[in-house]
Amino acid sequence: MIRIVAILILNFGLMFMPSAQAAEVEQGKCLKLDRAAFILVIEDYDTDFSPRCPYGNATGKISTFDISKASMDISVQIGDVLRIAYDLGPKCKIAIKVMNVTRQSDK
Numbered sequence: 321m322i323r324i325v326a327i328l329i330l331n332f333g334l335m336f337m338p339s340a341q342a343a344e345v346e347q348g349k350c351l352k353l354d355r356a357a358f359i360l361v362i363e364d365y366d367t368d369f370s371p372r373c374p375y376g377n378a379t380g381k382i383s384t385f386d387i388s389k390a391s392m393d394i395s396v397q398i399g400d401v402l403r404i405a406y407d408l409g410p411k412c413k414i415a416i417k418v419m420n421v422t423r424q425s426d427k
Contacts, residue, residue: 343405343416346383347376350400358388360415362402375401375421383413390415395423 348362361384365376385406396402400422406413 343407344413345403345405346413347401347403347421348383349378350396350398350402351382353396353398355387358386360385360387360390360396360402360404360418362404365401385413385415385418387415387418390418392418392420396420 346362346364348364350360350362352359352361354360361382364379364381364383366379368377369375385404386409390404396418400420403419403421404413404415405417405419406415408414
């Protein structure tokens with residue numbers, strides 16, 4: 321009986337716990353970086369990887385990110401290929417982590 325009550329309490333508690341959401345990810349070439357305004361702009365790449373295009377092909381779609389709270393491991397320069405994990409905010413995409421794929425390949 322105690323086990324049943326414990327399981328019911330545990331299940332009831334789990335129902336009201338906030339669920340974790342996975343971040344979205346985009347990859348593309350850095351077009352603009354404004355550290356003062358916390359803005360990063362990339363041209364998105366697709367996932368059609370090949371020896372000629374190891375990071376994918378440019379799609380022509382431009383994405384803008386708020387980087388005010390983002391973790392950035394390696395220095396970012398215009399033209400670098402970036403992978404960005406982000407959440408959708410009410411007005412824009414909010415970057416969580418910015419990874420410089422170009423600089424990682426140089427190591």
